[in-house]
Amino acid sequence: MSEVSDEGTAAPGGAGTPPEGWEAPRERWLSTVVSPAFGPRSVLLEVAVRLLVPSVLVFSVFLLVAGHDRPGGGFAGGLVASMAFVLRYIAGGRHELAAGMPLKPNTLLAGGLLLSGVTAGFPLISGGDLLEVIKHSAELPVFGKVTFASYLAFEAGVFLIVVGLVLSVVAALGARMEAEEEEVRAGRRRRRARNKGGPR
Amino acid sequence: MSTLLAIPFLVPVLGAAAALLLRSYRRGQQAVAVVTLALVVLAAAALVRRTADGTVLTSQGGGWPAPLGITIAADPLTALLLLVSSVVLLVVLLYAIGQDTAGLSRATPAVFHPIYLVLTAGVCLSFLAGDLFNLFVGFEIMLTASYALITQAPTRARVRASMIYTVVSLTSSILFLTGIALVYGVTGTVNLADIAVRLGGAPDALRTVLALLFLVVFGIKAAIVPMHFWLPDSYPVALTRISAIFAALLTKVAVYAVIRTQTLLFARDDIAPVIMWLAIATMIVGILGALVQDDVNRIMSFALVSHIGFMLFGLALGSVAGLAGVIVYLVHHIVVQAALFLVNGLIRQYVGHTSLRALRGLTAISPVLALLFFLPAMSLAGLPPMSGFVAKVALFQAGAQAGGWLAWTGVAAGVATSLLTLMAIFRVWVRAFWGVPLPDVVEAGERLQGRRSGGALLMAGATGAMVALGLALAAASGPLTALAFTAAEDLISGQAYLQAVLGGAS
Numbered sequence: 001m002s003e004v005s006d007e008g009t010a011a012p013g014g015a016g017t018p019p020e021g022w023e024a025p026r027e028r029w030l031s032t033v034v035s036p037a038f039g040p041r042s043v044l045l046e047v048a049v050r051l052l053v054p055s056v057l058v059f060s061v062f063l064l065v066a067g068h069d070r071p072g073g074g075f076a077g078g079l080v081a082s083m084a085f086v087l088r089y090i091a092g093g094r095h096e097l098a099a100g101m102p103l104k105p106n107t108l109l110a111g112g113l114l115l116s117g118v119t120a121g122f123p124l125i126s127g128g129d130l131l132e133v134i135k136h137s138a139e140l141p142v143f144g145k146v147t148f149a150s151y152l153a154f155e156a157g158v159f160l161i162v163v164g165l166v167l168s169v170v171a172a173l174g175a176r177m178e179a180e181e182e183e184v185r186a187g188r189r190r191r192r193a194r195n196k197g198g199p200r
Numbered sequence: 201m202s203t204l205l206a207i208p209f210l211v212p213v214l215g216a217a218a219a220l221l222l223r224s225y226r227r228g229q230q231a232v233a234v235v236t237l238a239l240v241v242l243a244a245a246a247l248v249r250r251t252a253d254g255t256v257l258t259s260q261g262g263g264w265p266a267p268l269g270i271t272i273a274a275d276p277l278t279a280l281l282l283l284v285s286s287v288v289l290l291v292v293l294l295y296a297i298g299q300d301t302a303g304l305s306r307a308t309p310a311v312f313h314p315i316y317l318v319l320t321a322g323v324c325l326s327f328l329a330g331d332l333f334n335l336f337v338g339f340e341i342m343l344t345a346s347y348a349l350i351t352q353a354p355t356r357a358r359v360r361a362s363m364i365y366t367v368v369s370l371t372s373s374i375l376f377l378t379g380i381a382l383v384y385g386v387t388g389t390v391n392l393a394d395i396a397v398r399l400g401g402a403p404d405a406l407r408t409v410l411a412l413l414f415l416v417v418f419g420i421k422a423a424i425v426p427m428h429f430w431l432p433d434s435y436p437v438a439l440t441r442i443s444a445i446f447a448a449l450l451t452k453v454a455v456y457a458v459i460r461t462q463t464l465l466f467a468r469d470d471i472a473p474v475i476m477w478l479a480i481a482t483m484i485v486g487i488l489g490a491l492v493q494d495d496v497n498r499i500m501s502f503a504l505v506s507h508i509g510f511m512l513f514g515l516a517l518g519s520v521a522g523l524a525g526v527i528v529y530l531v532h533h534i535v536v537q538a539a540l541f542l543v544n545g546l547i548r549q550y551v552g553h554t555s556l557r558a559l560r561g562l563t564a565i566s567p568v569l570a571l572l573f574f575l576p577a578m579s580l581a582g583l584p585p586m587s588g589f590v591a592k593v594a595l596f597q598a599g600a601q602a603g604g605w606l607a608w609t610g611v612a613a614g615v616a617t618s619l620l621t622l623m624a625i626f627r628v629w630v631r632a633f634w635g636v637p638l639p640d641v642v643e644a645g646e647r648l649q650g651r652r653s654g655g656a657l658l659m660a661g662a663t664g665a666m667v668a669l670g671l672a673l674a675a676a677s678g679p680l681t682a683l684a685f686t687a688a689e690d691l692i693s694g695q696a697y698l699q700a701v702l703g704g705a706s
Contacts, residue, residue, distance in 0.1 A: 106220055113217035121210050124203045130210075130261045131270065182468075 031100070035093040048092040056084040064159050067154070074155030078162025085167055094175035103169030105171055116157030119150055202259040204250075205272045208245035208282055208324035209338075211236055216317035223310040233313045237290040240320065244286045247279040251509055254686045266382045266702050267394045271330025273701055276687035281456055282531060284531050285327070286667065288448050288462070288538045295542055295662035296441040302655025305439065306353035307337060319345035322374035328454050330701060331391045331449040332352060332380050339376070339421070343369050346450060349442045350434065351619035353405045365434040372420035379413045388692065393701035395462050396694065404470075411466035415458065415475070424456035425482040429507045432489065435504075436497035440545025443497070447504050450540035452530055455511050460525065462515060463691045469518070475664070476516035476606050482490060482509030484618040490624045496554040496632065497544050499624055500537070503580065506617055507533055513610045514595050517602045523688035528681060531585040532579070532673055534696065539576040539666040543569070546663055547632075552642045556628065562635030565645030568660070570633050575667050577629070579674070581622040593647065654667050 025043035029050045036045075059146040060081035065071030089097040103111075123132035215236030222228040250257060251274060261270030274282070282408040293316065299305045307625065347369075350362045367471040384390055386406060387398040399407060416427070423431040431451070435443045462475070486506025493499045511533075514526035547562065547567060548554050579586035594612065599611040610634030637645070690696050 106223065110217040113213060113220070117210060117214045117217065121214075123204060124206055127202075129202050129259055129263045129269075130206050130272070132263045155310035 011022045028090045030088070030096050035095070037093060038090065045091045049087050053087060056087070057081055060084070060159075063157055067155055074158030075162055076157075078159040082160065082163045082166035082170075085163075086170060089170055089174060094178050097170065097175055101167060104165045105145030105168035108160050108167065110164075112162075112164055113158065114155045114157070116154050119154040119157060122150070132185070202272075202419075204243055204246055204275055205257060205259045205328060207241050208286070208328060209321045211239050211243075212321035212324065216314040216321070219317060223314075226300070226309055228689055229309065229313040230647045231251070231412075232294055234297075236317055237286060237293055237320065240286040240324065241283070244279065244282040247274050248276075248283050248683075251276045251279045251685060252686065254690050255697060256690065256696045263333055267389050267391045270334060271393070271701055272328045272331035273392075273695055273697065273698075274328060274684060277456070277459070278514060280326050280527065280531065280683060280687060281452070281534075282324060284534050285323055285449055285452075286320070286664070288534055289316075289445065291662050291666050291669070292441055292444050292448075292538060292542070292603045294341070294665075295545070295659050297446075298655045298658030298660075298662060299441065299549075300655070301658065302653050303443075304655070304659075309357060311348070312352060313503070315345050315348045316445075319349065323449055323453055324580060330393070330465075332383060332395065333390045333394075335460075336373075336376055336380060339453070339457075340373065342450065342453065343373070345629075346446065350438045351426075352439055352442060355437075359547060361434040361437045364430050365662060368420060368430040372417055375413065375420075376417045379410065379417055382514070383410060383430050388690055391701070392460070392464055392696045396698060397702070399465060407466055407533075408470050411462065411471050412474070414461045414477075415471065415482065418454045418458045418461070418516070419478070422451050422458060422508055423505050424478050424508060425485040425505065428486065429691060431483055431505055432493075432498055434499045434503040436495065440541065444538050444541035444545065447501065448534045451508060452534055455508060456513075457529065459515055459691065463523070464694055464697065466608065472516050472518055473606060475512055476610055478665070479509045479512035480610055480613040482506065483613050484509075487617045487620040487624065489625070493619070494556050496547065496556065496559075496628055497541070498588040499628060500540050500544060503621060503624060504537055506621070507580070510592070510595060510614060516599060516610070517598050517607060518692075519598055519602055520664070520685065520688045520692050521598035521601055522595070523691055524681065524684040525591065525598050527684040528594050528677075529591040531680065531684075532591045532670070535666065535670045535673060536576045536579045536588065539663065539670055540573070540580065542663040542666055543576070544574045546572070546660065549687050551641055556631045558640065559632040561633070561634045561641055563633045564637045565641060572660075572667050574629070576670050577625045579670050581625055582618045583622075587670055587677065590599070590674060590677040590681070594684075611690060615695060625638050 024041040025046055029043075029046040036042075060077045062077075063072035063080055064074055064077035067077065085097065085100055087101045102108075120131050123129060123134065131154070135147060136149075137145060137147045140146050215232050218232045219229045222232060254276060256273060256275045258271060259272045260266060261272065263269065279468055296305075296316075300309050316666070319342055322338050322340070324338075326335060326338030326342060329338050347362065347366050350365055351358055380390060383395060383399075386402050389395055389398065397412075416490070420427045426571050435446050437443075438446065462471075483506050486502050486504075486509065490499045490502035490506060493502060507529075510529055511526045512524040514529065516522075544554050550569070551559065551562075552567065553559075575586075579588040582588040582592040596611050596614060599607045630683065639693075
């Protein structure tokens, strides 16, 4: 008798998922079934993330484009963009991170390296120097006079490298460890159940 | 010309990206890596041909003139080291491909190839960098790749060793960055040629402090005694292909950086005696360590530390002959050290370990293996027909020319170290190769007869190629020495370098 009641209280707050408190949201704010990386679910965090992520991503693109004569650039933009993904991971756990990633981190890294490398080496073909800038100005209907320069492509490559790197670190040190820990816990729970069942 | 200078680091970066994209096609990755390294070898060979008469090639990144642009420069020393390093990288890659094809390795090739190419880019950028900060970047690319490589196929011992390795390297990197900040504070520039000009006006004491700081920074990475303790702990436990590259190249890149900074930036008389004492200590302590080890890989690691001392000795002499000796020694040591570590890898592959306690009679089961060990080992000890002999004679002659009791002490220490190296090698030879084979060695030999695949042949072939390269160096010692003298004259006068970097701009 006591055994049944013991199992009953242990199950909902089981070692795998944290207990749900009054903070837990009733609606779904994120795109997957949420099990946060740390602590219980919180409506405040989930709503804030839902609202912030798009604007953070837009801001990161602004930093990338503004970088040539104002503070910013590919590195800063990439860090800000990867923070958007880290936010989703903190609020929603590893499934949310996987759902939010456009490509595998390795592919992002490789794409960024290729883009930056090719842009850096491109002027060499026409006998120029490494990293030489190719500029082109154009009159656009809405924006007025706009200058396109090859460093934007280089910086975009840096942007992709930074995002890919941060995502692969989060995937390796956060999500994968979380998954492994869950497995270990499930194994321990099974073993405990078996041991408990055995002697009786 | 800019293209030629950019290929050695740009192409490996692109190759790494391509290999990362191809991670599910092992054949494709291998092809990309081989083609990339072959291109680097070709570019390096072209650079050697162009710089053979002492010209310095430069390129300014971004098209800005010298102190502002990102300077990339290749003098004869850089070109020669690029060529040797890229050939060694290519041969070790072939060994690794053989090992993967035979299914004998636990490393994940999907990660190995991209990181290996990134390491190549870092090594090449370090050689070519024309400013201090780019040198730092090249070092960091190389080291970051090496942190990932040393933990391939992780075991408890490898993770422990990599912790030591990473912490020590990071400490040295922090000091390096501090040094760059101090140099920038004194001179207001990070361009090597520009620093060389402006540091001339700085107070003597300040220059000595900076020179010592950079000696410590690169001394940690080059494993100069008393800063060598991390090397024999970390290199031997890594996978063969990786410890071979680490032993052959990483410490030599640091030695190159010592040579570049101490000849170009700082006045030679400032700390030459300090370098000489460090050289003597490195030679003696290293080889005494090698004599008491029980594992072939650890013996070779201590011998590696010891022989860094020879290069410092030539640098401390500060003469053209001394530096030429150092350059010949660098080239010889890169090839021989890589060959020895590959042979140790073959022993580990055949028998399962490299401990002297449980090895006997390897000659009986594989005479070819014995020969492959014997030739580079004799070269390391410096016996006459080998490249090691040429390099050592060049150094000792330079020492005798320089005269003075300190130089003679250095020569004496060098001769003693050579004899002790011979003793350490004979210890390995007598205990591991001679005698009646132990039962499990015989068993390993029988297993070897039964299993002969293309991959295993490629491994043995790559090792043979590396040994042959060492012999070729001995045969080509005439042209090599001539090239080394040209490079050394460039280094001592420094004028060609300054002219090429700064003169073209103004």
